[in-house]
Amino acid sequence: MDQVTDEVLFEQYRGGDRAAFRTLIERHQPELLRFLIRLVGDQAGAEDVFQEAFLQVHLAADTFDATRRFRPWLFTIAANKARDYLRRKGRRRTLELSAPVDRGGDSGEAGSFVDLMEVRVPAPSDALDKDETNRQVQKALDELPLILREILLLAYFQRISYAQISDELGIPLGTVKSRLHAAVAAFAKKWKMIDEQRRPKP
Amino acid sequence: MTDLPNHTHHHQLVGADADAVDALIDAGFDLSRVPQAMHVRAGQAAALMGLIGGAESGDGKTLIDVTMARLARIANPIADVDAVLSADDAEALDAYVSEGFRAGKVPSSLRARAERLEGLGQLLTDGPAINNTLLIERTMRAVSAAGRPAQELSPARTGGFRFADLISVAAVLLMGVAVVWPVMSTAKSYSTRSDCMANLAGIASAFGRYTNDFRDQLPMAAASFGGSWLNVGTTPEQSNSANLYTLARTGYTPLETLACEGNPMACRTPAAAGSHDWKSLPEVSYSYYIMFGKDRPSPVSNPGTVILTDKSPVPVRLANGEVFPFPNENSPNHAGQGQFALRADGSALWATTPQVGSDNIWMNRQQEKVWNAIQPQLAEVKRNLPKHVKGTLLIRVEGVPMEWLMDGAQLPADGNDVFVGP
Numbered sequence: 001m002d003q004v005t006d007e008v009l010f011e012q013y014r015g016g017d018r019a020a021f022r023t024l025i026e027r028h029q030p031e032l033l034r035f036l037i038r039l040v041g042d043q044a045g046a047e048d049v050f051q052e053a054f055l056q057v058h059l060a061a062d063t064f065d066a067t068r069r070f071r072p073w074l075f076t077i078a079a080n081k082a083r084d085y086l087r088r089k090g091r092r093r094t095l096e097l098s099a100p101v102d103r104g105g106d107s108g109e110a111g112s113f114v115d116l117m118e119v120r121v122p123a124p125s126d127a128l129d130k131d132e133t134n135r136q137v138q139k140a141l142d143e144l145p146l147i148l149r150e151i152l153l154l155a156y157f158q159r160i161s162y163a164q165i166s167d168e169l170g171i172p173l174g175t176v177k178s179r180l181h182a183a184v185a186a187f188a189k190k191w192k193m194i195d196e197q198r199r200p201k202p
Numbered sequence: 203m204t205d206l207p208n209h210t211h212h213h214q215l216v217g218a219d220a221d222a223v224d225a226l227i228d229a230g231f232d233l234s235r236v237p238q239a240m241h242v243r244a245g246q247a248a249a250l251m252g253l254i255g256g257a258e259s260g261d262g263k264t265l266i267d268v269t270m271a272r273l274a275r276i277a278n279p280i281a282d283v284d285a286v287l288s289a290d291d292a293e294a295l296d297a298y299v300s301e302g303f304r305a306g307k308v309p310s311s312l313r314a315r316a317e318r319l320e321g322l323g324q325l326l327t328d329g330p331a332i333n334n335t336l337l338i339e340r341t342m343r344a345v346s347a348a349g350r351p352a353q354e355l356s357p358a359r360t361g362g363f364r365f366a367d368l369i370s371v372a373a374v375l376l377m378g379v380a381v382v383w384p385v386m387s388t389a390k391s392y393s394t395r396s397d398c399m400a401n402l403a404g405i406a407s408a409f410g411r412y413t414n415d416f417r418d419q420l421p422m423a424a425a426s427f428g429g430s431w432l433n434v435g436t437t438p439e440q441s442n443s444a445n446l447y448t449l450a451r452t453g454y455t456p457l458e459t460l461a462c463e464g465n466p467m468a469c470r471t472p473a474a475a476g477s478h479d480w481k482s483l484p485e486v487s488y489s490y491y492i493m494f495g496k497d498r499p500s501p502v503s504n505p506g507t508v509i510l511t512d513k514s515p516v517p518v519r520l521a522n523g524e525v526f527p528f529p530n531e532n533s534p535n536h537a538g539q540g541q542f543a544l545r546a547d548g549s550a551l552w553a554t555t556p557q558v559g560s561d562n563i564w565m566n567r568q569q570e571k572v573w574n575a576i577q578p579q580l581a582e583v584k585r586n587l588p589k590h591v592k593g594t595l596l597i598r599v600e601g602v603p604m605e606w607l608m609d610g611a612q613l614p615a616d617g618n619d620v621f622v623g624p
Binding site for chain 2: 018021022025026029030031033034037038043047050051054055058059112113114115116117119121122130131133134137141145147152153155156157159161162170171172175177180181182184185186187188189191
């Protein structure tokens with residue numbers, strides 16, 4: 001099925017075609033919502049941010065440079081709205097405040113190396129409880145600092161290059177690279193811990 | 203107590219400062235991990251908190267250090283933020299990204315690691331399907347409610363007309379007189395608009411010359427003010443319209459330029475030689491930034507602030523005895539379709555609602571807050587109305603704060619708070 005591109009749809013919308021805007025929302029809803037749930041941490045908040053993001057897209061329609069791609073622009077707007085939402089909500093959750101200072105006794109592990117070959121990722125054949133996995137992934141994500149969580153999700157959901165991320169976020173390429181490295185390392189390490197805890201030892 | 207810079211006078215961090223403090227906390231109070239763009243502000247924030255050198259060692263410093271360190275641990279309770287990819291993994295990640303997140307395309311020596319990266323990605327991006335037509339409906343409604351955003355007037359747009367409109371007007375005229383009447387009113391509204399645009403150009407030029415001569419100050423009629431700025435035709439100290447009239451009185455623009463075709467009571471010649479104001483509210487065509495406050499915009503410090511608009515409908519309603527102005531109403535100048543807004547830098551825009559950006563031009567910031575605060579209840583009331591009910595909704599609001607009422611004492615919050623009248 002030959003689909004009209006996002007960019008063409010957006011131009012139609014700018015020309016007054018409201019149905020085109022709806023098509024854009026419908027097309028991006030599944031992925032964008034999942035992205036926001038991962039970023040914000042709960043579905044209700046993600047839905048609010050989803051709405052604010054498209055509202056911003058509508059309000060800023062005139063500023064969109066037609067030579068750009070629509071999807072990365074949408075995701076950047078959404079990430080910014082998510083950040084605003086989290087700040088308004090008060091990101092420091094009570095869970096963190098009451099948590100013991102040294103979690104898991106990892107006090108000697110500053111600068112620990114992560115070796116991906118030691119990390120187990122679920123295979124499609126694994127008969128694991130999908131809901132449980134989903135929850136654990138979210139828990140691991142919630143513990144990452146927002147800056148790392150953001151770039152990890154932006155990279156994986158959009159599958160774009162460092163250069164494109166650098167363009168969209170307005171940060172230097174080197175920073176994108178080092179940040180994503182740190183984000184993957186942090187997430188991999190957390191996932192490894194969670195995975196080891198939940199699987200029975202062979 | 204060490205000497206702290208002026209930041210402490212702000213009770214609320216906004217914008218870039220808030221971002222910088224958040225980034226600092228996210229980075230575990232390690233300045234080297236803060237994004238470059240925020241370095242300066244984050245550094246200032248950190249200095250404020252006595253974390254880095256430069257602040258004198260005072261009695262409070264140790265306590266500050268301990269407190270901040272504790273906060274840092276709370277903000278990042280897990281030391282895992284220090285996790286670092288092994289060199290092979292870093293290489294694999296770079297290759298994986300450059301191959302468009304496809305593990306299969308990565309060089310074979312790195313493939314196993316890339317597959318791990320892919321697996322991690324699936325953990326992130328997979329999830330239960332979320333069927334959400336309700337969300338889509340809500341979003342479309344929010345977008346519809348927002349209306350068309352304010353349109354910038356650029357040289358590319360020819361005087362408010364679109365070429366297609368001219369064509370359709372001409373075509374209908376050819377088709378017969380019977381259809382002419384509705385078309386004529388459309389044509390008239392366009393001619394009113396283009397007349398207004400010409401006025402705005404003249405006004406902008408007048409403001410420019412005035413501020414040039416008066417050290418970047420926008421026109422004012424009197425040095426000190428008292429009483430209500432709503433009063434037109436009284437003493438200059440009690441009339442914001444006299445402030446605008448100054449442009450004509452001092453010869454920077456003829457009075458005609460300050461008369462809009464859409465205002466049937468507009469006057470085009472001064473009533474008397476020494477007039478300092480229009481005689482009454484109906485004669486006024488444009489609403490000017492309310493200059494009674496301490497903070498006034500200037501083209502230099504607030505180029506983006508709107509300083510003049512088509513006549514505000516709010517004082518008109520107040521003059522009719524209505525206490526509760528409707529902030530979403532458009533100017534009467536153009537049959538309620540919208541209003542022009544002129545910025546301090548001379549640029550203009552056509553706004554189809556009184557909302558320009560996040561600012562409602564008919565109200566000051568305090569009033570906007572009150573108005574925003576009652577929106578949920580208003581929406582609730584409207585939702586619960588029976589469908590066949592039509593007409594104007596009259597609302598009685600109990601306990602309305604005094605700041606909400608418009609009686610001429612209200613002022614802009616600062617030089618960026620667009621609030622025009624009368």
